[in-house]
Amino acid sequence: MLLIDCPWCGPRDDAEFHYGGEAHTLRPADPSALSDEEFAEYLFLQQNPRGLHLERWCHSDGCRRWFNMVRDTATNRILEIYPMGELPRSRAGLAAWRDNWRRNSAAELNARNRGG
Amino acid sequence: MADHGAQACVTPIDVLATPPGGPRDAGITIRERRLLGKLLLRGDPHDTDFNDIVQRTVGTAPPITPNRCVFHDALAVIWLGPDEWLVVTPPGREDGLLDALAAGGVAVTDVSDQSTVIRLSGPRAREVLAQGCALDLHPRSFSVGSAAQSRIGRVRTTLWQVDDRPGYDLLVSCSFAAWLWTWLTDAGGEFGVRVEAG
Numbered sequence: 001m002l003l004i005d006c007p008w009c010g011p012r013d014d015a016e017f018h019y020g021g022e023a024h025t026l027r028p029a030d031p032s033a034l035s036d037e038e039f040a041e042y043l044f045l046q047q048n049p050r051g052l053h054l055e056r057w058c059h060s061d062g063c064r065r066w067f068n069m070v071r072d073t074a075t076n077r078i079l080e081i082y083p084m085g086e087l088p089r090s091r092a093g094l095a096a097w098r099d100n101w102r103r104n105s106a107a108e109l110n111a112r113n114r115g116g
Numbered sequence: 117m118a119d120h121g122a123q124a125c126v127t128p129i130d131v132l133a134t135p136p137g138g139p140r141d142a143g144i145t146i147r148e149r150r151l152l153g154k155l156l157l158r159g160d161p162h163d164t165d166f167n168d169i170v171q172r173t174v175g176t177a178p179p180i181t182p183n184r185c186v187f188h189d190a191l192a193v194i195w196l197g198p199d200e201w202l203v204v205t206p207p208g209r210e211d212g213l214l215d216a217l218a219a220g221g222v223a224v225t226d227v228s229d230q231s232t233v234i235r236l237s238g239p240r241a242r243e244v245l246a247q248g249c250a251l252d253l254h255p256r257s258f259s260v261g262s263a264a265q266s267r268i269g270r271v272r273t274t275l276w277q278v279d280d281r282p283g284y285d286l287l288v289s290c291s292f293a294a295w296l297w298t299w300l301t302d303a304g305g306e307f308g309v310r311v312e313a314g
C-alpha cells in the first residue's frame with residue numbers, strides 16, 4: 001500500500017487514487033507531419049524505467065484533482081509531488097525529465113516548434 | 117429537484133425494510149437522514165462576488181480549508197475541492213436556495229436525488245468506521261467540522277463529523293447506500309446496533 005500525499009487533501013490510501021500514466025507526454029501539434037513510426041513511438045512507447053518515473057495521478061475518490069508525482073519504481077518511494085503543467089523541483093526529478101527519450105522525439109520537437 | 121409531495125418517497129434504505137429498534141445501550145445508532153437537499157457549488161473562493169453571494173444566501177462563506185465543513189442554520193457546507201462545495205439542506209429547502217444562488221450567478225447544481233445520507237453515531241461509531249476506512253479518525257486529526265471524501269467498506273463516501281458522541285454523516289450514492297448500510301450494521305454487530313426511523 002502507498003500513502004499518497006494529495007496536494008489538497010493530504011496523505012491518503014492509494015486505493016483512493018487512479019494512476020494516469022506517464023507525465024509530460026506532449027501531443028504533436030501537427031501529427032500529419034510525423035511518419036507512422038514517429039507517431040507510433042509517441043503513442044505506444046513508454047519510458048518504463050527501473051528507477052525514477054514521472055507520472056500523473058488523480059485523487060479520484062477524493063477531491064478529483066490531478067497532480068504529478070516522481071516515484072521510484074524499484075522502491076515505490078515517492079520523491080516529489082508537483083502540480084500539473086509544471087516540472088519537478090527536485091534535482092533528481094528534473095534530471096529524470098531531462099534524460100527521458102521523449103525530449104528528443106519527433107513528436108515532442110513537433111509540439112515545441114509549433115508552439116504546442 | 118426532489119419530490120417531497122404527499123405521495124411516499126421510497127429511498128434506497130426504505131427498500132431494506134429494516135425494522136427500527138435495538139438495545140438502548142447499543143454501541144452504534146444508525147438512521148437514514150431521508151430526502152435531504154444537496155446542492156453542488158462551483159466557484160473561485162477568492163472572488164469576492166462569489167463569496168458574497170454564498171454568504172448572503174447560504175449564510176456562511178464556503179470553507180477554503182480542505183477537509184473541513186461548516187454548519188449554519190441546519191445547513192452543512194462541505195469542502196469537496198479548491199473550487200467545489202456541497203451544501204446539504206433539510207428536505208425541501210434546496211429549491212429556494214438553488215434559485216437564490218443561481219440568481220446571484222453562482223454555478224449551482226441540484227444533486228439531491230443522486231445520494232442519501234446515513235447518520236452513524238454512538239460510543240463505538242468511530243471504531244466501526246475504522247474497520248472499513250483508511251482515514252485517521254482519531255479526534256486529534258478528525259473531529260467536529262472535519263470532512264473527507266474517502267472510502268468506507270470499499271464504497272466512495274463523503275463523511276463529516278457532526279458531534280462528539282461521536283456522530284458522523286455519511287453521504288453515499290443511492291446505488292451503494294443499501295450496501296453501505298448493510299456493511300455498517302454488520303460491522304457494528306459486535307457492539308450492538310440500534311436502528312432509528314429516518
Ligand SMILES: [Zn+2]
Pocket residue numbers: 006007008009010059062063064065
Ligand atoms: Zn485530494
